[in-house]
Amino acid sequence: MDSHRINQLTHQRINQSRRDTDMKIVAIDKKDWEKGLDRLREAYRLIGPVKEDRYHYFRELPQGQAPDFDFFNTRISAKEIVYPQSEDLFEYTLDETKEDYHLLKEVEKDYSPKAVLGIRPCDAKAVELVKLNFDTDDYKDPYWLRAWEATTFVGLACDSPCSTCFCTTAGCGPYHEEGLDVLLADDGDRYVAKVLTEKGENFMKAAGWTEGAEAEARFESGKSAAEEKIVSTVSTEKLRSADTLALHGNEEMWEDISFSCINCGTCTFVCPTCWCFDIQDEVHGKQGRRMRNWDSCMFPIFTVHTTGHNPRGTKLQRVRQRFMHKLKYFVDKYDAGIMCVGCGRCVQQCPVNIDIRRVCDLMDRYGATDACAVEG
Amino acid sequence: MVNYSDKIREISKRLLKDCKVDMIIGFRKGSVPMMNEPHFARTAEDVDELVWDSNCGINLANYLTDRKEKIGVAAKGCDSRNIVTHILENKIKREQLTIIGVPCKGMIDKRKIAGLVEGEVLEVTEDEEQINVKSSGGKKSFKKTEVLQENCAVCIHRNPVVYDEMVAEPVPEQTDVDRYEDVRKIEEMDPEQRWAYFDDLFKECIRCYACRNACPLCYCPTCFVDEAKPQWVGKSQDPIDIRTFHFLRAYHCAGRCTDCGACQRACPVGINMRMLTKKLEKDCKDLYNWEAGLTLDSRPPLDFYRPDDPEDFIK
Amino acid sequence: MGVEPGRLQFSWISSAESTKFVDVVTKVTEAVKTLGPNQRFVKKEAKVA
Structure with missing residues (x-):
């Protein structure tokens, strides 16, 4: 992918993010959840929190496995979904009998669409911060950007934050929408989903979740209730003025x-x-x-x-x-x-x-x- | 262990006032439950921050390496054994140290406790034999002996082996523990099972090296995994490289490890890498009747030759 | 660790014991050959090779 194409994608993405005029809220009956996931699997690789031994991690969700939403947060952050801890970039051979010896060849990778389900708003905003580094005017990191472009971020609002969470004073929050394509909130026997971008819309369509809902109030009240539960804070106001x-x-x-x-x-x-x-x-x-x-x-x-x-x-x-x-x-x-x-x-x-x-x-x-x- | 804090402060203030030491190394109260932070005090005011309870699992010998000051250091049984090893290995001089001995009834296992309660652990308090946990799901109490770190539960050297002052009378040593039940289980496996066991053990490792860095024995200026010329170990998440790191590190600790548990405690994903070090510890005990750090008077088995060394494995 | 017994062997050979050296090396080589190629501690080639 050349840098021009990446530029285009980036602009598209920004435009998508801004297209929130027709933002809507969709209700997902929990009975339809797994069926929707199966439909999604036809178009996406699904990734979500899974409990392994002691802690939750983001893992690919094979057929029949739903994400486990009974968690505070994953042990390792969601950054690894677009930015794995180890990633092959090039391969080469030193065998001089081969025609292509000493040539770096790009490693083929799977950039087919994937969706991460249940990413917390803090992790989604973090992806936007990391993007500042990998997507600049001077340099665009093709590996990070392709993986990011392929990913749909389906967040899960945080109704029971931990005592160590301080998102509300760190420019984020339990219902923060930055970096998300869809924001889910648990609403008893259903999820309500705020569709935030075109990517999000496509995702919802692929799942067959299209039934609109009047649930703005659920988001409003959930947000203020969750924010009130955040007990720890940081002071950042004067950092900028510091010498x-x-x-x-x-x-x-x-x-x-x-x-x-x-x-x-x-x-x-x-x-x-x-x-x-x-x-x-x-x-x-x-x-x-x-x-x-x-x-x-x-x-x-x-x-x-x-x-x-x-x-x-x-x-x-x-x-x-x-x-x-x-x-x-x-x-x-x-x-x-x-x-x-x-x-x-x-x-x-x-x-x-x-x-x-x-x-x-x-x-x-x-x-x-x-x-x-x-x-x- | 409840009144140790006052006594440590009292001794520390006196040592600083009399200019016996330049600094005291101990713990200050942590900002989250079941965590204390290693801390230094240079003034009487700093000393007031020092605490001691069942959350002082980090090994303070780790903070003495190559320091030049005169230091007062709080030391439980395992810390004191690692201080002995540090002195034998010239990482600190005995004359530099005033060892404030802390008889220890074990540190509590933060992961075990988190697993035993509903929701998030919010506050943990203790009285002599009981641990009281307040979590988002309610309150629970445990007998301290039920929630000890695994290494503490089988510890047979709770009292400092070297000290200049003691904060309390020695506690009784545990004599009826089976230290190596877990190691024997692995010894009984066939190679196939053993390979699978360690594959599973290290599968969550993120190579943060917290185990190595929390270990007082791991003070090499450049660790073999960090060497670049030549590079001994790959740096990716390849399971072979991860395993190589863990098992070679363990070998470097053979005959030196005191099973203080700092490595396991430090691990962010809860890996029990002590299963490697304990096997070597057991071998040193079986082959050389050696336990690390008990005396300043003899060299560890692997830097000493004796004509009567058992050499059954050499053909 | 799960490395097969027989793949790791120790011997004590003086620099004067040339015949013992040859003998041991031959025996170890044979023993390891019967075990076949090592499967442990062998990194996979680049996945995409």
Whole structure:
């Protein structure tokens, strides 16, 4: 796919997103749910939350398996649906008797339509944030964009958020619609579905779910009830005004934050908005492949130069980088809020309890003090 | 264990005031249930943040590696054994340390508790032998012995083996535990079953390396999985690479592992990689009658040669 | 780990024991050959190759 085509697709997508004038709400009787899923399977690969041993993960849903909506959130975010942890990009041969030796050939991949069912609004908004990185004026990542273009995002409104969720102060919310094609809400013996884009409309048609419903009130009341259940917050108002260098240079604060860090990749790997990757070549015999794998700014080798020098050689530097990127550099560069949707996965899963809510508040407070000093 | 916090603070304040140490390494109260955060205190004010309860499962020896300061460190049984190993391996000097010994009745298993209650765990409190859990689905209480981390349930060295001060009288050691029931089950499998067992064990691994990084033994400046010249292990999610990482890491811990459980506790997806390290621990016990970190007076079996070493496996 | 017994063998051979060395290498080679190609710890070729 050339970049022109991708441009077109992107514009189409934006137009689709804006076509919300005829947005409608559809009711899905739960008795018709599995039948609809079967109809969908004719046009889509379906992906949804599935409980494995202890936690829920996004998995392909084979015939006969419905997504399990009895979950808070999946253990790993939904980013892997368009951006797998390991992805082959090219293959090549080193066998000089072959005509195409030493030539990189693109790996064929399945970009047929797929639909993710039950993605939480936080994860869907996160995909939009990640898109800022993979879809820019200067560079468009074809692998990410094709996978994204092939995917229909069918969200599930979050009626029982966790105590660690802070989406409402992270530019998101339990009924947030950004990044979604359809938003489902559980309504007793039926789901109500808000169809948000043309992609969403096609999806609903393919499922045979077309019965309109007057359920705007369900969304309104559900939204305010769910938002009231969000008990944790972050302060982000003053991040923008904070002096970058002064914040960066507050070693005492960063030592306090980073002391316990063990520099594992848990926070970055479970985060729906962390997008960094590493390119690797692997050769077996004469057959080679080039792939990309998620990488983590927590790992020392993330920044090691070929000279051996590491500009981010200490854990304080690495921890600072992660939080500065999410809560300061990103804020300044894109003017789209923080690079965090408040899903709370890192808060729950950090092995040593480094809590981004605390870090964000510390950074925000620092911004305020600094701003006052400037004014005074 | 309930009153340990006050005692730790009292000792810490005295050590800092007398300039015996530059810093204290302990825990501060976590922001989510069943989690405490490793923390350092340099002033009397910082010391007030220090706590001790049944959520101090992270091994603090991990925070001593190559530090230059004089440090007071709170150490339960397993921490103290890893401190011994650290001293033997020159990662810290005994003279730098003031070890605040903490007799331990075990840490609680956050995953087990989450699995035993309805909904999300919201608050966990404890009195001496009881754990009280408030979840979004109601309240429940458990006997602490029922919800211990797996390694704590079979621990036979709860009291610090080296210390300068103790926060309380030693607790009785467990003598009637079968440490290796799970390992024997795997030993009894045929190769086919064993391969399948480990395939299943590691299937959720995301290679975040939390197990390695939470481990006080894993202090190599560059881990073999991170080496690029040459590259020993592939970096993708290939199950063979994942398995290679786990089993080689375990071998690097042979004769050194104290089964502190930090690896399993740290894992975001709940993998019990201790099934590898415990087998090696059992072998060291069977072959050399060795348990890691019990004494400063002898070298670990794999960096020491004895003419009477059993060598049954060598033909 | 599930590697078949017989695929991993240890011997202690002095640099002076050339005949023992040859003997052991021959025997190990034969033993491993009878086990057939190794299936464990072998990465699959690139899926799309």
